[in-house]
Amino acid sequence: MAPHTPPGGGGRTRPGPPLTADTDEGFRPTPPPRWMRWLPFLYVALVLLLEIALREEWAVSFFLIALPAIAAYAYGPAVVAALTVLAILLEGLLASITHHLGETHHVTADIATALVGILATALAAHRRGQERHLVHANSVAEALMRALLRPVPHQVGNVLAACLYRPSEAGTMVGGDLFDIRATRAGERAIIGDVRGKGLPAVRTVATILGSFREAAHEARDLPAVAARLERGLVREAEEIHDDELFATAVLIEYDSRTDRVTVTNHGHVEPVLISRGRVRTLQGPPALP
Structure with missing residues (x-):
């Protein structure tokens, strides 16, 4: 808060426009870290490398059962469902290369992958719904907070005023x-x-x-x-x-x-x-x- 000097009344320099709490940023869901978005694809690459390195000693393709669950942390239901189909196809491809496609344990692995994929898709859909609900609730609260904390004018009576408001929690004004x-x-x-x-x-x-x-x-x-x-x-x-x-x-x-x-x-x-x-x-x- 600074006293206001009329033009020609003492040479006080007028400050620039005030900084207020009234921003245009809005609430958006926090995106997952970049490494988490790459994790499903890195996991597939790791499984394929292990399959090449270990050959027929281990049924490495069974590790693909976890792929839908890994993807559910970073992607929506559509991507999770697509990665579930990809996991089943890769399991079948790797089994056919070793001529074990029709064996019971490979069929069981495909069924388990499908079940995990269904649950992971439902989890991803629920997470997206919760994010939308949280964004809506925060947007309403932010609008209320903006109505209460009105922007500070550049001049109030005989003083110049400016305001900068930064909440301690990033992304929220509530x-x-x-x-x-x-x-x-x-x-x-x-x-x-x-x-x-x-x-x-x-x-x-x-x-x-x-x-x-x-x-x-x-x-x-x-x-x-x-x-x-x-x-x-x-x-x-x-x-x-x-x-x-x-x-x-x-x-x-x-x-x-x-x-x-x-x-x-x-x-x-x-x-x-x-x-x-x-x-x-x-x-x-x-x-x-x-």
């Missing part, structure tokens, strides 16, 4: 982090905080705190009064969800352009840092409970 900044008659007021818990329950608590802040920021006389409003809102939330251990940590910030004064109230949150004239200082104040 969590208990919160931030906002408002221009009020008392000055520009901002909040940065974190609620206990994760997932949708945490999102509900974030909505409660941000709703209380966006109202109290305009009505409360000072930051302790804003914090008191947030406390009352969180107490009501804890009573509604029957959670006696619900809490949140937060830093409240106020900038008064008339006195050029910044006031910071920290309620159990990580200490904010002040960046000024190439120096970074941690702002430490009297301890306060969340």
Whole structure:
């Protein structure tokens, strides 16, 4: 948060566009590692090399029974079914080369491969369905989180503002982090905080705190009064969800352009840092409970 200087009023350089939590990335299933996608084909190559090296000493083609199960970890049902057919054909080809195609144990191996292939295909289909369900659930939660954590404008009242939000878990925005900044008659007021818990329950608590802040920021006389409003809102939330251990940590910030004064109230949150004239200082104040 930086004070805004009108054009010609002191030569302060305006920063570039703000970085916000509003990205266009969306949720997608995490693709399997490249080595896992190559594993079924490397496995087939290994079996063929062993067949050549050991010749008729071992029925190496029986190892192909595991091929559909290996493929199910990285591919969808169509590919798994195709690799099952490939495994059965290779088993038959290798058996015919050694003139054992009609023997009972080779027929049993083909049947076992088919059964494993059916189960692996069903497993791959179930995995794909679970991935789609997870993507949908995360997309809904992300849309909700974006509605709560609104993009920070480049200028808020008398200050320039920018925001960069990176969740600790890659690929997700759902969590208990919160931030906002408002221009009020008392000055520009901002909040940065974190609620206990994760997932949708945490999102509900974030909505409660941000709703209380966006109202109290305009009505409360000072930051302790804003914090008191947030406390009352969180107490009501804890009573509604029957959670006696619900809490949140937060830093409240106020900038008064008339006195050029910044006031910071920290309620159990990580200490904010002040960046000024190439120096970074941690702002430490009297301890306060969340």
